[in-house]
Amino acid sequence: MADANPTGEFTRDQRYISTRITEDGRDGYPVEPGRYRLVVSRACPWANRAIIVRRLLGLEDVLSMGVTGPTHDARSWTFDLDPDGRDPVLGIERIQDAYFARFPGYEKGITVPAIVDVPTGQVVTNDFAQITIDLSLEWRKYHRSGAPELYPEHLREQIDKINTSVFSDVNNGVYRAGFATGQEAYEKAYHRLFDRLDKLSELLAGQRYLVGDTITEADVRLFTTLVRFDAVYHGHFKCNRTKLSEMPVLWSYARDLFQTPGFGDTIDFVDIKRHYYIVHANINPTGIVPAGPDLTNWLTPHDRDRLGGRPFGDGTPPPPPKPSELVPPGHGAA
Known part of the structure; x- marks a missing residue:
């Protein structure tokens, strides 16, 4: 598309x-x-x-x-x-x-x-x-008993606003950089991406989540790009000013979410890398899938709980994934 x-x-x-x-x-x-x-x-x-x-x-x-x-x-x-x-x-x-x-x-x-x-x-x-x-x-x-409010009515305007900028500059921004076919177009997308990531870093330096003090739809949308950043977008899409792991606030924020039930346990890094590096033959004609990066750092302490916040609000964490929906062994960060 x-x-x-x-x-x-x-x-x-x-x-x-x-x-x-x-x-x-x-x-x-x-x-x-x-x-x-x-x-x-x-x-x-x-x-x-x-x-x-x-x-x-x-x-x-x-x-x-x-x-x-x-x-x-x-x-x-x-x-x-x-x-x-x-x-x-x-x-x-x-x-x-x-x-x-x-x-x-x-x-x-x-x-x-x-x-x-x-x-x-x-x-x-x-x-x-x-x-x-x-x-x-x-x-x-x-919904299960204890399900969080991911799109609460009183925060929808704020969630929609941040989702719009995150989609344009980050979620789709990495693709605009990676699929650009001209230098000027690539650099325009590159700068928009990192300018937005810098603004998000400033916002998240003082609060645990993007909107309010709980996880919302906005956090879900940003997370799925951040979790692919070092494994794919940094090299494959030439988004290489800095790795996510070199952006202290966003790196801590992403690890906080990754270690939250329902986030990291859905991530299959093997499938992620196979998709981008094999399917995008125009960018990676050899089809070689990188062996790295080391993913064990996703499980290191994040220290974001010092900012307070309640991940699930008045709700509770989800139970472990169903056995039939587990990410295959060796495909995650563990």
Whole structure:
């Protein structure tokens, strides 16, 4: 879902399927336990948001999850992690089959995360930004006891404001740098990225989380980019002014979240590196996946609790991941 314009600037195709799954079913898709399947790749930062939010809210038993492999071809993400190469619930080899089931010949991006209506096998939505908001608001009836308020009403304006700048300059900013095809376009994206990271460092120097004193949707969105920074974006996307581990405030903030249940236990560094370094053949034509960096530093003390804050507000941490959803041994930071 991307292209470079004549100036060499990367632009993201944001024409997503805007259908929503809502409590009242106004788009034809009411919230129903067991009816839908969230399809993700652990490699993808946009999908990683949905994995984290689903886990924090305790929706595992009402919204099943299918996991594709870390790489894909020009056609689609594939379910090559499953024993027979097919998703065990949807019975398909490629997520594009669910797109085509609803929109024959679908010409826009075949992306994850996507939510599929299991009875029809049709994709409902791939609007990653709306998906996590709706998991917080529309699926509330099915949240676990103690689920945190990730998008509380009194903080939404602040959350939306910071999400806008983080998306433009950081989440998408690393891609604008990495996929730029002109020097000027690359340097423009590079400076926007690090200018924003510096501003975020200033903000987080005095408070534990981005908005308020608890984890919110804003923290989830920033985290999934930060956790990929040293492993991928610093080298592969030429975002190399400084590593995350060389930015003291953001590094401590990211480790704090990583060590919070529901965050680090969703991260598969092996899949992350395989995706970027193998799929982006125009950037890395050899397909060689770097052996580093050393990831054990993600588990070092962060000292962020000195700033106070209550990670889950009045709620509680999520229980450990279901055995079937554990990141494979050796793929995390431990």
